[in-house]
Amino acid sequence: MSVRAGIVVTGTEVLTGRVFDRNGPWLSDRLLELGVDTAAIVVVGDRPEEILRALRFLAGEDCALIVTSGGLGPTADDLTAEVVGRFQDRPMVLDTALEGRIGEILRPLMARWPDLDQEALLASNRKQAVIPQGAFVLEPVGTAPGLVVAPAADGRRGPVVVVLPGPPRELQPMWSVAVSSPLVRGALAGAVDYRRSMLRLFGMPESAIAATLRAAVDAGIELERLEVTTCLRRGEVEVVTRYEPADASVYEELAALVRSRHADTLFSDDGTTVDEQVLAGLVSAGATIAVAESCTGGLLSARLTELPGSSEVMRGGLVVYSDEAKVALAGVGAEVIAACGAVSSEVAIALADGARGALGADVGVGVTGVAGPGGGSAAKPVGLVWLSVSCGDGRRLTRSVTLPGGRSDVRDRSTTVALHLVRRLLAGE
Amino acid sequence: MSVRAGIVVTGTEVLTGRVFDRNGPWLSDRLLELGVDTAAIVVVGDRPEEILRALRFLAGEDCALIVTSGGLGPTADDLTAEVVGRFQDRPMVLDTALEGRIGEILRPLMARWPDLDQEALLASNRKQAVIPQGAFVLEPVGTAPGLVVAPAADGRRGPVVVVLPGPPRELQPMWSVAVSSPLVRGALAGAVDYRRSMLRLFGMPESAIAATLRAAVDAGIELERLEVTTCLRRGEVEVVTRYEPADASVYEELAALVRSRHADTLFSDDGTTVDEQVLAGLVSAGATIAVAESCTGGLLSARLTELPGSSEVMRGGLVVYSDEAKVALAGVGAEVIAACGAVSSEVAIALADGARGALGADVGVGVTGVAGPGGGSAAKPVGLVWLSVSCGDGRRLTRSVTLPGGRSDVRDRSTTVALHLVRRLLAGE
Numbered sequence: 090m091s092v093r094a095g096i097v098v099t100g101t102e103v104l105t106g107r108v109f110d111r112n113g114p115w116l117s118d119r120l121l122e123l124g125v126d127t128a129a130i131v132v133v134g135d136r137p138e139e140i141l142r143a144l145r146f147l148a149g150e151d152c153a154l155i156v157t158s159g160g161l162g163p164t165a166d167d168l169t170a171e172v173v174g175r176f177q178d179r180p181m182v183l184d185t186a187l188e189g190r191i192g193e194i195l196r197p198l199m200a201r202w203p204d205l206d207q208e209a210l211l212a213s214n215r216k217q218a219v220i221p222q223g224a225f226v227l228e229p230v231g232t233a234p235g236l237v238v239a240p241a242a243d244g245r246r247g248p249v250v251v252v253l254p255g256p257p258r259e260l261q262p263m264w265s266v267a268v269s270s271p272l273v274r275g276a277l278a279g280a281v282d283y284r285r286s287m288l289r290l291f292g293m294p295e296s297a298i299a300a301t302l303r304a305a306v307d308a309g310i311e312l313e314r315l316e317v318t319t320c321l322r323r324g325e326v327e328v329v330t331r332y333e334p335a336d337a338s339v340y341e342e343l344a345a346l347v348r349s350r351h352a353d354t355l356f357s358d359d360g361t362t363v364d365e366q367v368l369a370g371l372v373s374a375g376a377t378i379a380v381a382e383s384c385t386g387g388l389l390s391a392r393l394t395e396l397p398g399s400s401e402v403m404r405g406g407l408v409v410y411s412d413e414a415k416v417a418l419a420g421v422g423a424e425v426i427a428a429c430g431a432v433s434s435e436v437a438i439a440l441a442d443g444a445r446g447a448l449g450a451d452v453g454v455g456v457t458g459v460a461g462p463g464g465g466s467a468a469k470p471v472g473l474v475w476l477s478v479s480c481g482d483g484r485r486l487t488r489s490v491t492l493p494g495g496r497s498d499v500r501d502r503s504t505t506v507a508l509h510l511v512r513r514l515l516a517g518e
Numbered sequence: 519m520s521v522r523a524g525i526v527v528t529g530t531e532v533l534t535g536r537v538f539d540r541n542g543p544w545l546s547d548r549l550l551e552l553g554v555d556t557a558a559i560v561v562v563g564d565r566p567e568e569i570l571r572a573l574r575f576l577a578g579e580d581c582a583l584i585v586t587s588g589g590l591g592p593t594a595d596d597l598t599a600e601v602v603g604r605f606q607d608r609p610m611v612l613d614t615a616l617e618g619r620i621g622e623i624l625r626p627l628m629a630r631w632p633d634l635d636q637e638a639l640l641a642s643n644r645k646q647a648v649i650p651q652g653a654f655v656l657e658p659v660g661t662a663p664g665l666v667v668a669p670a671a672d673g674r675r676g677p678v679v680v681v682l683p684g685p686p687r688e689l690q691p692m693w694s695v696a697v698s699s700p701l702v703r704g705a706l707a708g709a710v711d712y713r714r715s716m717l718r719l720f721g722m723p724e725s726a727i728a729a730t731l732r733a734a735v736d737a738g739i740e741l742e743r744l745e746v747t748t749c750l751r752r753g754e755v756e757v758v759t760r761y762e763p764a765d766a767s768v769y770e771e772l773a774a775l776v777r778s779r780h781a782d783t784l785f786s787d788d789g790t791t792v793d794e795q796v797l798a799g800l801v802s803a804g805a806t807i808a809v810a811e812s813c814t815g816g817l818l819s820a821r822l823t824e825l826p827g828s829s830e831v832m833r834g835g836l837v838v839y840s841d842e843a844k845v846a847l848a849g850v851g852a853e854v855i856a857a858c859g860a861v862s863s864e865v866a867i868a869l870a871d872g873a874r875g876a877l878g879a880d881v882g883v884g885v886t887g888v889a890g891p892g893g894g895s896a897a898k899p900v901g902l903v904w905l906s907v908s909c910g911d912g913r914r915l916t917r918s919v920t921l922p923g924g925r926s927d928v929r930d931r932s933t934t935v936a937l938h939l940v941r942r943l944l945a946g947e
Contacts, residue, residue: 100749101745102747102751102756103543104546104556104559105543105550106543106546107547107756108749109540110539111538113561114532114534114539117535118534127533127534127563128562129533129562129568130560130561131560131561132558132559132560132561133557134747135747139557139558142579146575150568150571162724162728162748163724163725163728164728164748165728165731166746166747166748198723198725202722202723205722205725206726209725209729209732210726210729212729212732213725213732214725258922258923258924258927294627294631294634295591295592295593296592296634296638296642296643297639298593299592299594299638300635300638300639300642302593303638303641317595318531319591319593319595320536321685322531322536327531327536329534380837385820386819386820386823386824386828387816387818387819387821387822387823387835388816390815390816390837391820391929392816394815394837395929397890397892399839400839400840404839404840404842404843405836405839405843405847406816406835406837407834407835407837407847408809408816408819408823408835408836409834410828410833411834411877413878414833414834417878418847418876418877448842448843448847449846463826493687494686495687496826498686498687
């Protein structure tokens with residue numbers, strides 16, 4: 090039986106969809122790296138009774154550790170520390186030394202906004218220094234301290250609770266401190282060192298992997314020794330397999346079968362993303378890239394500049410949203426647009442070449458399509474996107490796709506298709 | 519006591535952080551519109567026992583309705599329908615008519631990938647037509663049907679369960695069908711028609727709102743009649759208040775107090791976002807906009823083209839990631855970069871003006887900064903961003919900010935600062 094943990098994400102803003110929860114998945118991923126299974130992520134509002142019941146639900150799921158995120162702010166609806174105190178049977182006490190340290194942190198903030206009521210600010214933040222008695226304090230990265238809280242020492246067994254603030258840039262470094270604390274290390278002792286391997290494929294439906302998994306069983310591969318999950322993500326099929334080190338050879342049999350059945354669509358078996366492969370491919374070719382994009386409106390450039398180090402290869406981009414911009418910036422012939430329409434192979438090709446020319450890059454990418462909701466026609470429906478990738482030696486890949494979903498799906502998925510075209514061009518296809 | 523609902527999001531890919539859950543928050547928001555409180559969103563893996571225990575936890579939370587997302591795909595790890603059948607004490611049966619309809623849906627897919635094993639595909643998808651006996655079928659938008667499943671008719675009380683597929687573009691239209699079904703309408707009968715109002719502020723810390731809420735209590739405003747939550751989102755403070763219609767006057771007192779204390783930072787009291795305000799402001803001014811951005815790498819252009827209708831005002835953008843591109847495309851003087859550095863007020867101003875000139879727009883935006891993780895110095899640390907907004911009549915707003923967080927935080931937050939500068943320029947500030 091592996092060691093299990095649970096995650097409680099608090100915050101009415103998360104529960105009602107105004108803020109996406111980045112912490113639950115991030116924490117779950119970190120736990121997995123430690124060999125710890127996440128039993129569940131429970132998102133609840135800022136109501137103390139519901140936070141308490143979520144903690145009890147996870148305790149009933151045999152979690153040795155529970156991590157909470159959020160509810161440590163200065164406002165009265167931030168109640169997590171108090172609820173965890175109740176859960177662990179520990180009274181709340183003011184830690185005056187901690188209060189002083191929070192005061193020091195606030196000083197520059199108060200200097201930045203001198204018009205604010207300074208006394209009120211300090212009072213708001215005093216609340217953050219009231220903690221369950223005996224809790225281990227994780228020093229604040231923002232203004233909110235985190236906590237590691239064990240059950241009260243009355244012989245009661247139960248999970249250790251790690252209490253972290255909601256902002257990811259505070260939570261993430263504080264988690265690193267928490268995992269090295271003796272309480273957390275004790276709770277997680279005995280976790281199995283699982284391995285996790287990932288296969289990524291592009292250009293096929295998820296059903297095809299289901300068929301391959303059945304073929305694996307027919308071929309005698311002991312799939313029951315592996316935990317295989319498949320999903321569609323941004324247009325790619327991901328196959329993630331978790332297994333104990335002793336079963337590595339079973340995984341290798343499965344990976345070999347996938348390689349043989351899906352050689353044309355398997356593009357990653359080492360966890361790398363297409364974004365990383367494109368960046369690495371450009372760096373190793375000593376090549377630069379530039380983009381001229383219409384329907385994606387900057388998203389492709391943003392994706393190409395997302396990874397640190399991208400400035401070595403990314404020259405820049407042209408967001409040619411209007412036809413005039415396509416002509417003026419990317420040098421697309423006005424007569425080409427008039428004859429073929431802005432969404433056409435001709436314009437995609439001209440955009441790719443225009444991007445190369447305008448930015449002096451080795452590789453150019455052109456994207457033009459109908460993102461919707463308006464602008465579609467019978468001949469050129471919403472979701473139709475033309476893409477072209479070219480380099481100076483005359484090699485070029487051009488294709489159209491008709492992407493499902495709404496405006497944001499079409500825009501996002503188009504960037505995935507474009508990156509795969511670049512990857513294929515760099516691979517010499 | 520209001521009507522409550524619960525949400526179960528299934529999928530190891532969501533639980534382990536490889537895919538962000540968009541469905542839980544979206545469903546919670548839809549439920550809120552119907553006057554239904556979400557008790558919790560529970561994210562679990564693809565293990566049937568854990569899905570079952572999550573359903574039981576939510577039933578214990580007095581949920582009249584439970585909505586599940588995911589686990590309806592063709593692979594063997596997709597088990598939600600079966601688990602819901604067990605939860606509601608209903609045997610699983612093959613719906614042959616439904617199987618036929620799924621077969622029709624698959625036909626074009628099979629034509630698109632003729633190399634796939636057609637028989638295996640059909641077998642994979644037959645599984646999707648095996649449903650709990652007596653369930654109401656929601657017709658597939660993709661290939662997976664949804665379900666509405668009541669407790670078996672043995673007099674047992676309990677929640678109605680709506681079973682939806684994971685892809686948002688399938689889930690969302692199918693939810694609309696589900697809510698109009700008699701079973702769901704019955705489960706949600708008696709929901710209170712809450713109102714929800716939102717105040718958005720920019721340029722102040724969350725603590726300042728905490729102080730205002732205490733001042734409201736001191737001023738005799740009956741805050742206990744309102745459910746107020748505050749949060750920080752993309753650099754803005756959001757204050758969301760939910761209340762019964764009879765308490766609208768209490769909310770108006772609170773809103774008036776916020777207006778008087780935060781007149782300089784309150785920018786929205788009607789739910790509009792800064793993105794919507796900028797788009798509306800440009801449309802009503804009959805003005806066009808263009809962008810030249812460096813550290814944001816396309817994200818600002820992408821944000822300005824995100825809303826439908828943006829093509830009316832957005833001319834396009836220059837992603838001038840390299841210094842050469844700043845000179846060649848945006849007309850920044852090479853000597854200005856040499857003298858002041860690429861991250862400087864002078865370059866931000868030149869980018870704003872250059873964007874206007876290159877794209878023939880009325881309003882230009884320039885953004886240049888150090889997104890990190892490399893490239894920072896003592897004088898220009900990671901997080902320093904210079905922004906400038908200008909229009910043809912000579913009006914201009916230029917400022918620098920030092921943003922906290924990592925590379926993606928700095929990039930994202932910069933787009934928020936830029937939009938607020940445009941908003942202020944359009945408002946004549």
